[in-house]
Amino acid sequence: MWRKRFIAFILLLMGAGIGYFVYPSEGKTIALFGPLGDRPFKYGLDIEGGTELVYEADTTKIASGELRQTMEALRDVIERRVNLFGVSEPVVQTEEVNTLSGDPRQRLIVELPGVTDIKQAVELIGQTPLLEFKTERPEGEEKTKILEAYTKAQELLKNEEVADELKTAILNSIPLLNEDPNFLPTALNGSKLAKASIVFDSTTNEPKVLLTFTDEGRELFAAITKANVEKRVAIYLDGAVISAPVVREAILDGNAEISGGFNIQEAKELVGRLNSGALPVPISLLSTQTIGASLGEKALTSGVRAGLIGVLLVAVFLIFWYRLPGVVATVALAIYIALMLAVFKLIPVTLTAAGIAGFILSIGMAVDANVLIFERMKEELLKGKDITDAMHDGFERAWLSIRDSNVSSIISAVILFWFGTSLVKGFALTLGLGVLVSMFSAISITRMFLYALGTRGHSRLVKFLFSSGIK
Amino acid sequence: MFIIKYRKFFFILSGALTLVALLSLAIFSPWNFGIEFTGGTILEAGFPDGRPDAEELKGKLALLGWHGTMVQATGDDGYIIRTKDLTETERQALIAAVSNNAMTEIEERRFNSIGPTIGSELRSKVLWAMLTVILAIVLYIAFAFRHVSHPISSWVYGLVAIVALVHDVLIPTGVYVALGHYFIDVQIDVLFVTAILTILGFSVHDTIVVFDRTRENLKLRTWKEFDATVGHSIEQTIVRSVNTSFTVLLVILALYFVGGETTKNFALTLAIGIIAGTYSSIFLASPLLVAIEEWQRKREEKHARHRK
Numbered sequence: 207m208w209r210k211r212f213i214a215f216i217l218l219l220m221g222a223g224i225g226y227f228v229y230p231s232e233g234k235t236i237a238l239f240g241p242l243g244d245r246p247f248k249y250g251l252d253i254e255g256g257t258e259l260v261y262e263a264d265t266t267k268i269a270s271g272e273l274r275q276t277m278e279a280l281r282d283v284i285e286r287r288v289n290l291f292g293v294s295e296p297v298v299q300t301e302e303v304n305t306l307s308g309d310p311r312q313r314l315i316v317e318l319p320g321v322t323d324i325k326q327a328v329e330l331i332g333q334t335p336l337l338e339f340k341t342e343r344p345e346g347e348e349k350t351k352i353l354e355a356y357t358k359a360q361e362l363l364k365n366e367e368v369a370d371e372l373k374t375a376i377l378n379s380i381p382l383l384n385e386d387p388n389f390l391p392t393a394l395n396g397s398k399l400a401k402a403s404i405v406f407d408s409t410t411n412e413p414k415v416l417l418t419f420t421d422e423g424r425e426l427f428a429a430i431t432k433a434n435v436e437k438r439v440a441i442y443l444d445g446a447v448i449s450a451p452v453v454r455e456a457i458l459d460g461n462a463e464i465s466g467g468f469n470i471q472e473a474k475e476l477v478g479r480l481n482s483g484a485l486p487v488p489i490s491l492l493s494t495q496t497i498g499a500s501l502g503e504k505a506l507t508s509g510v511r512a513g514l515i516g517v518l519l520v521a522v523f524l525i526f527w528y529r530l531p532g533v534v535a536t537v538a539l540a541i542y543i544a545l546m547l548a549v550f551k552l553i554p555v556t557l558t559a560a561g562i563a564g565f566i567l568s569i570g571m572a573v574d575a576n577v578l579i580f581e582r583m584k585e586e587l588l589k590g591k592d593i594t595d596a597m598h599d600g601f602e603r604a605w606l607s608i609r610d611s612n613v614s615s616i617i618s619a620v621i622l623f624w625f626g627t628s629l630v631k632g633f634a635l636t637l638g639l640g641v642l643v644s645m646f647s648a649i650s651i652t653r654m655f656l657y658a659l660g661t662r663g664h665s666r667l668v669k670f671l672f673s674s675g676i677k
Numbered sequence: 678m679f680i681i682k683y684r685k686f687f688f689i690l691s692g693a694l695t696l697v698a699l700l701s702l703a704i705f706s707p708w709n710f711g712i713e714f715t716g717g718t719i720l721e722a723g724f725p726d727g728r729p730d731a732e733e734l735k736g737k738l739a740l741l742g743w744h745g746t747m748v749q750a751t752g753d754d755g756y757i758i759r760t761k762d763l764t765e766t767e768r769q770a771l772i773a774a775v776s777n778n779a780m781t782e783i784e785e786r787r788f789n790s791i792g793p794t795i796g797s798e799l800r801s802k803v804l805w806a807m808l809t810v811i812l813a814i815v816l817y818i819a820f821a822f823r824h825v826s827h828p829i830s831s832w833v834y835g836l837v838a839i840v841a842l843v844h845d846v847l848i849p850t851g852v853y854v855a856l857g858h859y860f861i862d863v864q865i866d867v868l869f870v871t872a873i874l875t876i877l878g879f880s881v882h883d884t885i886v887v888f889d890r891t892r893e894n895l896k897l898r899t900w901k902e903f904d905a906t907v908g909h910s911i912e913q914t915i916v917r918s919v920n921t922s923f924t925v926l927l928v929i930l931a932l933y934f935v936g937g938e939t940t941k942n943f944a945l946t947l948a949i950g951i952i953a954g955t956y957s958s959i960f961l962a963s964p965l966l967v968a969i970e971e972w973q974r975k976r977e978e979k980h981a982r983h984r985k
Contacts, residue, residue, distance in 0.1 A: 252939070260795065262794075303798060311794075322785065324765070324768065324788060325765065325768075325769065328765050491764075491765070492791075492792040492794065492795055493762075493789070493790055493791040493792055493795055494768075494788065494789070494790045495788065495789045495790075495791075496785065496787065496788040496789075497786070497787050498784065498785060498786040498787060500784075500786065501721070501786045501787055504937055504938075505937045505938075505939050505940075507937075508935055508936050508937030509932075509936055509937060509940070511935045511936075512931045512932045512934075512935045512936035512937070512940075513931070515931040515935055516927060516928035516929075516930075516931035516932065517928075519927040519928070519930075519931060520924050520927055520928060523923065523924060523927060524924075527920065559937075559939045559940055560867075560868060560871055560940075560943075563871075563932065563936070563940050563943060563944075564875075566928055566931075566932055566936075567875065567925070567928065567929070567947070569928055570921075570924050570925030570926075570927070570928040570929070571879075571882075571925065573921070573924045573925075574882075574921040574924070574925075577917050577920045577921050577924070578886070578917055578921075581914075581916055581917045581920070585913065603893070606889055606893070607885070607886045607889040607890070610818075610821050610885045610886075610889055611881075611882040611883075611885045611886050611889075612882075613817060613821075614814055614817060614818075614878065614881045614882055614885060615878045615879075615882055617810065617813045617814060617817060618810050618814075618874060618875075618877060618878035618881075619878070621806055621809050621810050621813060622806060622810075622871075622874055624806075625802050625803075625805060625806035625809070630806075630867060630870070630871055630874075633871050633875075637875070637878075
């Protein structure tokens with residue numbers, strides 16, 4: 207008995223310790239917990255305020271083997287750009303979205319906490335240059351077809367009898383129009399650029415931009431120029447040709463010059479843009495979301511208040527209805543909440559409004575296990591068993607129900623997490639974690655405390671303490 | 678047990694409620710989908726110096742010539758504006774129109790613009806998530822109840838749980854769609870879907886607890902008849918069902934009244950769903966087991982007579 211009491215006491219102490227870790231460590235470092243002491247909660251954009259931009263990358267011209275590498279290069283470039291902006295803890299991530307029909311789409315998600323000026327954010331990312339190298343398309347059937355498609359498209363545009371919307375629809379349905387009749391894409395693009403600098407032409411003094419490739423880029427450029435001697439290699443910037451010089455001989459040193467008739471100002475700007483990273487593939491903005499910090503703060507404070515009031519109501523109900531076991535369940539519930547908050551800090555789980563709702567809901571569900579156990583205990587007591595046996599059987603018999611019902615909740619949470627968008631994911635994660643943690647707190651902790659109380663006998667007081675309801 | 682005895686009455690009640698929900702879905706179509714599903718823009722703007730007249734604002738927005746633009750007041754000093762999905766230039770035009778060309782000070786509290794592709798992707802994602810959850814749950818229940826395939830097969834438990842689940846999901850959806858017809862911010866959005874998915878989980882959770890007791894009692898063979906076994910199982914678990922739902926409701930009510938605007942509709946949907954879920958686990962699911970067992974028994978008796 208004393209051993210059980212000792213363990214229960216330790217559990218209580220640990221609960222208080224975790225509570226201490228969760229609460230006062232917010233905003234300041236606690237030396238006692240070492241590196242773990244400095245872990246503030248992580249909030250989602252909807253609470254902290256900020257901007258989320260979703261881009262789609264056009265990877266139709268990228269070989270599937272290089273897709274991953276290209277997306278990573280894209281992410282790095284944008285990340286560098288965003289860091290220039292001075293945003294604290296930006297998140298830039300790529301996402302592959304499987305569509306039911308056709309190829310998966312490549313997305314880039316940029317989260318900028320604290321940035322509420324969308325215009326500035328969009329411009330900043332939009333300024334990232336797209337640099338591509340293309341080689342001449344050989345004469346032949348394909349080229350003729352593309353040129354024919356272009357001629358037809360021009361005729362269509364001139365036709366005034368066709369509505370504009372219909373025109374767009376028709377033009378979008380012709381894949382050949384996405385092809386350049388004169389040039390073919392190559393694997394060399396902005397991700398293989400090491401640096402850009404200004405040089406001046408030795409005879410005309412015209413400013414030029416010198417591109418220096420990475421090792422990989424140098425090899426690619428060498429191969430491209432070797433295969434295209436006496437032909438043109440076009441350099442595209444943001445989808446337009448800026449220069450298409452004729453290759454005199456293979457260039458092996460990994461340098462390329464752009465002489466696009468710049469003035470010094472333009473050349474400087476281009477160099478600046480290229481040096482902060484050039485995009486390997488074109489991207490287009492799909493969606494933007496901004497939440498002002500005031501709205502998010504309101505969501506947080508009201509969420510926390512709702513949680514507190516909810517827990518208080520539940521505690522009052524538990525103690526009123528289940529008396530002594532109710533008190534124990536309330537303590538277990540408090541430990542559950544402290545544990546969950548600690549888990550949120552340690553993983554860390556990004557808390558969104560939906561995530562907080564999921565957590566608040568899991569509080570209600572955590573109580574369910576205790577309700578099942580106590581109802582079962584009461585039944586066993588009514589059958590005339592003594593308190594220890596009733597407790598024992600109560601826990602044992604209730605276990606199957608708890609297991610089956612919680613497994614079904616976990617199944618839902620896992621599937622939601624798997625399929626969901628970020629909002630649903632946050633909810634599914636807190637709910638799923640909540641169910642798992644509550645299985646421990648509501649069963650093990652409650653049992654330990656109830657045994658540690660060591661109530662015995664058949665006195666009226668004991669009977670009162672362990673019965674329930676309004677009787 | 679009166680619930681088993683008068684089960685026809687409860688079947689009719691559940692059927693009627695489901696029918697009303699279906700009618701609501703039909704009458705109030707097209708449903709008020711959020712921009713996450715349709716694509717579009719939501720702007721929530723605050724006017725610290727007092728908001729302009731709604732008609733005046735609508736007039737200015739009409740000049741932009743975007744169809745389907747809607748305006749609704751929010752809080753003490755703000756408006757929610759919903760329109761098509763916007764490019765960056767169009768967004769600036771919108772801000773200019775709302776702020777009277779920057780003559781009036783406005784606070785851009787929330788701006789969401791979602792392209793149509795994301796919307797259609799989300800629709801299929803949500804559909805798949807729901808179907809997968811349902812399938813996984815049927816399989817799990819059939820598995821968990823595999824030792825009690827007499828007198829009815831363990832698949833029946835799974836299927837009946839799904840019938841209860843459909844009932845529990847349709848009722849709050851019907852109410853929500855009706856509300857969405859009158860209030861533009863009661864939208865079928867990601868949070869609503871989350872609420873429905875939670876109800877899905879809760880409904881099964883609740884049904885399983887009652888079934889579980891039936892399973893135990895069938896194993897113990899305390900009662901000879903199936904309907905008596907089910908009836909007593911309901912009796913033994915009814916306090917638990919009501920108490921659990923009550924605690925969850927307490928928390929949801931707190932969320933509804935003090936949890937802030939974002940989760941208000943979410944809490945409302947959940948509350949309706951949980952009440953429906955508790956009702957169906959007691960008054961619909963278990964009585965259905967009895968009805969199926971009876972139907973099966975009568976059919977077998979008929980077959981037996983034919984064979985003679």
